[in-house]
Amino acid sequence: MNQMLNVLTVFSILLLALVLVSVRRARIRVEYSVSWLLAAALLLVISQWPGLLTRLPAWLGVSDAALALVMVCGGIFLVVLYRLSLVISDLKDSNVALIQRVAILEYRLESSKEQSNG
Amino acid sequence: MKLLVLIPAFNEEGAVGSVIREVQAVLPGTPVLVVDDCSKDATVTVARKAGARVLAAPYHLGLGGCVQAGYRLAYELGYDYVVRVDGDGQHDPRYIPLVLETLQREGCEMVIGSRFVNGAGEHTSHARGLAIIFFRAILRPILGKPVHDPTSGFVGVNRTALEVFSHTFPLEYPEIEALVVLQRRRFRFVEVPVQMRRRQAGRSTITPLKSIYYMLHVLLGVFVNILKMEAKRR
Numbered sequence: 001m002n003q004m005l006n007v008l009t010v011f012s013i014l015l016l017a018l019v020l021v022s023v024r025r026a027r028i029r030v031e032y033s034v035s036w037l038l039a040a041a042l043l044l045v046i047s048q049w050p051g052l053l054t055r056l057p058a059w060l061g062v063s064d065a066a067l068a069l070v071m072v073c074g075g076i077f078l079v080v081l082y083r084l085s086l087v088i089s090d091l092k093d094s095n096v097a098l099i100q101r102v103a104i105l106e107y108r109l110e111s112s113k114e115q116s117n118g
Numbered sequence: 119m120k121l122l123v124l125i126p127a128f129n130e131e132g133a134v135g136s137v138i139r140e141v142q143a144v145l146p147g148t149p150v151l152v153v154d155d156c157s158k159d160a161t162v163t164v165a166r167k168a169g170a171r172v173l174a175a176p177y178h179l180g181l182g183g184c185v186q187a188g189y190r191l192a193y194e195l196g197y198d199y200v201v202r203v204d205g206d207g208q209h210d211p212r213y214i215p216l217v218l219e220t221l222q223r224e225g226c227e228m229v230i231g232s233r234f235v236n237g238a239g240e241h242t243s244h245a246r247g248l249a250i251i252f253f254r255a256i257l258r259p260i261l262g263k264p265v266h267d268p269t270s271g272f273v274g275v276n277r278t279a280l281e282v283f284s285h286t287f288p289l290e291y292p293e294i295e296a297l298v299v300l301q302r303r304r305f306r307f308v309e310v311p312v313q314m315r316r317r318q319a320g321r322s323t324i325t326p327l328k329s330i331y332y333m334l335h336v337l338l339g340v341f342v343n344i345l346k347m348e349a350k351r352r
Contacts, residue, residue: 099179099183
């Protein structure tokens, strides 16, 4: 189990570093980095707290610590993905509204030009 | 009474010109608006040459977004009625006066040109026929009345529906979900018999796999629309 926790530690530190570097280079906006940073921090806490991992299987009703860890990781990333789906849906709505508005404004501009040209 | 004929079009250079001319022959002087969904062919040029006004989307919106753009413009320009016909020539413009007359006489919010009210449902593929039967059964209890041709895009709406649709309209496959949007507001629709034709040019993009996706997507959309809260509006 120790090796598994070490791997998890390395993974969570890499994830933290990746997200922080991406934010610093302005490739991820700060508000969208929060979910990833929280997820990485949570994984780091789990990896550094072996006592928690020994109790997790009982709480989750599974027999194996590895399976419990997979369930926790899966849950965390499902929440992150859900949040991203919300963001994408909102962006899609905004995009459609903007495209429609641009089309309507162009139409009105052309109509005004035609009217002023006689 | 201000009427607008709305033609959503995506890569319909082969048919849209004749559809516009047919509309103008049936309803001389009635404005025709082609909403071009960022076609890659000469749809815009052909439509303008045939005498229509063109609302050109700078990016592809999908059918629902394209139709909604037309509804939004029509509402802003103060139109009382909008009749939508497809740009592929399947909808015969000779039935537009019937749709309009029914809208005015019945005072309902929407009139659907239906292949199945009196007709035999000609020119319907097997996949579409199955989808129609399936959605008839689903929609019957939701709408509280039968709808014979729920996938028909030959639709007329009055200004009340126009106002709603300019804010709330399904983006991908709008026909069936639009009925649920109307039902949630206790609006009425009426079906009138029309005959539909084969598309005059181009090819349908619907494949068997897409048909399954369509059914699942619309089914989900119907139930989402039933449950939807109207707090967030574009």
